[in-house]
Amino acid sequence: xxxxxxxxxxxxxxxxxxxxxxxxxxxxxxxxxxxxxxxxxxxxxxxxxxxxxxxxxxxxxxxxxxxxxxxxxxxxxxxxxxxxxxxxxxxxxxxxxxxxxxxxxxxxxxxxxxxxxxxxxxxxxxxxxxxxxxxxxxxxxxxxxxxxxxxxxxxxxxxxxxxxxxxxxxxxxxxxxxxxxxxxxxxxxxxxxxxxxxxxxxxxxxxxxxxxxxxxxxxxxxxxxxxxxxxxxxxxxxxxxxxxxxxxxxxxxxxxxxxxxxxxxxxxxxxxxxxxxxxxxxxxxxxxxxxxxxxxxxxxxxxxxxxxxxxxxxxxxxxxxxxxxxxxxxxxxxxxxxxxxx
Ligand SMILES: *Cc1c(COP(=O)(O)O)cnc(C)c1O
Numbered sequence: 059x060x061x062x063x064x065x066x067x068x069x070x071x072x073x074x075x076x077x078x079x080x081x082x083x084x085x086x087x088x089x090x091x092x093x094x095x096x097x098x099x100x101x102x103x104x105x106x107x108x109x110x111x112x113x114x115x116x117x118x119x120x121x122x123x124x125x126x127x128x129x130x131x132x133x134x135x136x137x138x139x140x141x142x143x144x145x146x147x148x149x150x151x152x153x154x155x156x157x158x159x160x161x162x163x164x165x166x167x168x169x170x171x172x173x174x175x176x177x178x179x180x181x182x183x184x185x186x187x188x189x190x191x192x193x194x195x196x197x198x199x200x201x202x203x204x205x206x207x208x209x210x211x212x213x214x215x216x217x218x219x220x221x222x223x224x225x226x227x228x229x230x231x232x233x234x235x236x237x238x239x240x241x242x243x244x245x246x247x248x249x250x251x252x253x254x255x256x257x258x259x260x261x262x263x264x265x266x267x268x269x270x271x272x273x274x275x276x277x278x279x280x281x282x283x284x285x286x287x288x289x290x291x292x293x294x295x296x297x298x299x300x301x302x303x304x305x306x307x308x309x310x311x312x313x314x315x316x317x318x319x320x321x322x323x324x325x326x327x328x329x330x331x332x333x334x335x336x337x338x339x340x341x342x343x344x345x346x347x348x349x350x351x352x353x354x355x356x357x358x359x360x361x362x363x364x365x366x367x368x369x370x371x372x373x374x375x376x377x378x379x380x381x382x383x384x385x386x387x388x389x390x391x392x393x394x395x396x397x398x399x400x
Contacts, residue, residue, distance in 0.1 A: 060273035069269065072187075073249075074193045076272035080227075083276065088200070088266070090205040090234035091214075094244050095272070096193045099218025099231030101194050101265040103129040105247045106214045106233045108236040109240045110190050114161035119149045120355035120366070125218075126194045127354045130166065135235040139365040142374050147171065150373070151179045153333060157365065158183075164190040167210060171349075172197040172314030172371070177211040178204075184212075195234075197317045199225040200282065207233040219275060224289075224317045225282050227275035230267050258277040270290075288388030295395050296384065304328060309381065320349065320375065331381050347383040 066068055077095060085093035096102035107116075107129060118126065130137050136159050143150045147170040154165065157179060165184060167175045172298045175193065184191045191212035195201075199217060201208040208214040219230035233244060243260065246253055251262030296319055300306050305328025309320040323332040330338075332348070339346055353374055355366035368375050385394070 060071075062214070062269070064269045064273060067269075071266060071268035073266065074269045076269045076276065077267055080272040080275045081232075082266075083279065084232060085234075087279070088209050088217075088234060090210050090238050091240075092241055093232055094241065094248070095235045095267040096231045096233065096265045097267050097271075098229050098265075099194075099216055099220065100125040100129060101248070101263065102218075102231035102233045103192075103194060103216040104132045105244060105263070105265060106192055106216060106235070107133045107135065107164075108247060108276055109243045109393050110164065110192065112163045112190060112215060114163050115159070116164045116166050117154055117157050117162060117167055118151075118166040119170075120353040121147055121350055121376070122194060122354060123169060123196065123350055123380065124354060124357070125196075126166065127357070127360075131320060131359075135164075136161075137360070137363070137365075139360075139363070139371055141371045142170075142377065144373050144377065146173050146175070147377060148173065149180075149182070150365050151176045151332075154180070155187075157188070158187050162187065163188060164192060166192050166194065167212075167335055168194040168196075169198045169201070170308055171320050172199075172201055173309070173311045174198075174201065174203040174313065177208075185231045189211055196220075196223065197315055199223065199314060199315045199317070200286065201315045203313070204341075207234075213237065214240070216322045224315055225275075226278055227267060227271040229276065232305055233300065244381075285388040286316050289386060292386060292388075292390055292395060293319055295392055299396065307380075311322065316351065318383045319335070320381055321381045322380040323382060325381065332382050336382060344385060346385070349383045350382060351378050351381075353378050372396060 115138045117138045120139045121142045149167045193212045193215040195215040196218035198208045214235040217232040219227040247262040248265035251258050251260035253259045305324040307322040325331040360366040
């Protein structure tokens with residue numbers, strides 16, 4: 059239907075009807091002040107950092123997908139790694155202040171596996187030191203915190219709509235932001251810096267989401283609630299079957315978007331290592347993921363960063379060898395789940 063509409067309209071990209079409808083729909087759905095679409099989450103994050111006009115150093119986490127760090131690199135910002143909390147796997151707020159110096163301009167935190175960061179505490183630190191706060195919210199579609207949309211905290215939040223995410227547009231992303239002043243700038247940045255009147259005012263890039271992707275998003279959105287509810291049932295089956303086993307820890311909060319179901323394997327108590335389990339499950343055609351391994355602090359181009367050193371990131375370096383994301387999608391049936399866990 060929508061594809062026919064697009065075909066008949068002769069308008070297949072450059073902020074068309076499907077695009078604008080998805081933008082408006084998601085702004086309401088995610089309950090945020092402003093929302094703009096991009097061609098993927100990574101460009102959304104890069105342009106968000108650019109719109110905030112940051113310089114110098116940004117405090118961030120090593121336990122994330124490479125894109126978080128690569129966005130900083132593309133903006134010429136120096137990452138300052140801060141260790142993570144062993145229970146939430148998010149940036150450890152107790153360790154942030156020690157990393158702040160006169161060059162620090164922002165905190166880039168990640169709501170890992172959709173579990174909310176300590177947003178109020180991060181806000182407080184940012185206020186005290188006059189820093190911007192930007193969240194990689196690639197995993198938080200539809201998540202709330204303290205009865206508010208999780209994407210409404212901080213100055214900006216990036217969403218990824220990659221095909222592997224619970225809501226997706228095949229490839230795509232969005233930025234949610236509080237302050238209207240960024241809207242004009244971000245619209246130009248995603249479209250070669252072209253202003254409404256056709257002048258080129260900024261050095262932008264091509265980061266537009268096309269009509270076909272937007273149409274897919276509008277259709278996928280209709281399935282989101284059902285998919286999430288199915289996953290909540292699957293999560294319960296996993297937990298009921300795994301909870302009495304020593305050495306397994308659950309990381310997927312009930313309030314999260316249910317994008318991943320992640321457990322931690324403590325080799326000593328569980329009896330075998332995460333890596334052994336990963337290989338063993340593979341033999342039974344059960345494919346799991348070692349999210350997020352390797353740590354971003356181990357990338358070779360950060361090898362001379364003091365904050366990337368292992369001794370400064372003890373929790374992250376331990377956790378990265380323990381976590382494993384189990385198969386998690388709505389159509390997984392109970393027998394298949396039991397096959398994974400028994
Ligand atoms: C998927 C993901 C990204 C990248 O998003 P894309 O839309 O694929 O560019 C960034 N950060 C995290 C944490 C992700 O999981």
